[in-house]
Amino acid sequence: MTPTERQATYEAAVLAHWGAARDAAHDLGHLRRVWRNCQRIALDHPEADAEVLLAAAIFHDVVNLPKNHPDRAQASRLSAEFACTWLAQTDFPPEKLNAVAHAIAAHSFSAGIAPETLEARILQDADRLEALGALGIARMFSVAGAMGGALFDSGDPLAQNRPLDDRAFALDHLEVKLFPIVQTMQTAEGRRMAEEAAEWMASFRTRLLREIG
Template sequence: MLSEDVYHSIMDDVASLFVNDSSGHDIHHTKRVHDSAVTIQATEGGDIDIIRLASLLHDADDRKLFATENYSNARSIMVDHGISKDMQDAVIHVISQVSFKGKDTIAPDTLEGMIVQDADRLDAIGAIGIGRAFAYGGKAGRAMYDPKEHHKEGMSESEYYSNEGTTINHFYEKLLLLKDMMNTETAKRVAKHRHSFMEGFLKEFYDEWYGTNQTNL
């Protein structure tokens, strides 16, 4: 098992990649995913080192943020900290299966991958998920909401990544789908509450947008 000093040092390296990030993919997101993954692992099992490393490095080469190839940021960080080639490969395999890709999304083929994917998805829903969605939308120059623009369904990976729809549409194109895509029982339980919170937020949003609830004025 890797030492805590190694993990703290890797966290520092990852933090340096996200300096001044305002898209919701900052080091705080990484820490939450890591901590959630560790919590899930305590119940579900799996190799704790692979899970922790993949959690910390899962956004190090995110295509939305970096123009890297072959997970070079994650690889470089692991090499610098003496992680074995076999473990590097296992970690990269997990990371490669984490992302949501519309209808081309895959379910991880390892328990470690399932746990890291669940932890990442849990941070995309609920109160923090809502905040991150609007942070990313603002960073990307997307409208908050446009009543004339309808959300898209069944997008392929390429369509999903090229989509520039509103943040509210993103709820229907991804966030509200995640509850039923969780892999572990632990994550499924947490996702139910966070999903309900998002549904309540959307109802309030529409009430305020269209002026259908004026009781607080």
């Protein structure tokens, strides 16, 4: 089976598991972009296992719980379990299942698992890049809207005289979580891409503040 055929098979398994429950910020397009990010970062790391990366990238959000779900921190572990159970029933090399499971489990912010392998570091960077740049802005507002948050505090959009609260105001999420992502990147190419994307987000915020006065 070619890598393209494997990807299509993995995607079909994920879609079947999701059923009608879809998340605009974690859809099939997200999985494909994360895989492309993995491939781009891996150009600097030819020793990375592409077979592990492909499986981990496509299955990393197969169990996707809302941001405010009480079991949110377990989602990546549950995704890892699903992926390995499914892959074990195929011709996927059994000796690589632990590597796939670790990469998936460690990709998540909320899980708090340090990436210990090259593939885990690449996947974590590839996924976190999705939270930055123009796409990161779009996802930020989409998630905030789904959770009932406002776009920004019209009286104090930069939180100069109040505590930051990204559950109440989407724009606060830039300072609370998105800008700090740059410092968490695990690879040199991931860091470069993150810095470029964060710079764009800062310029977007400047333009937004100018428009809202």
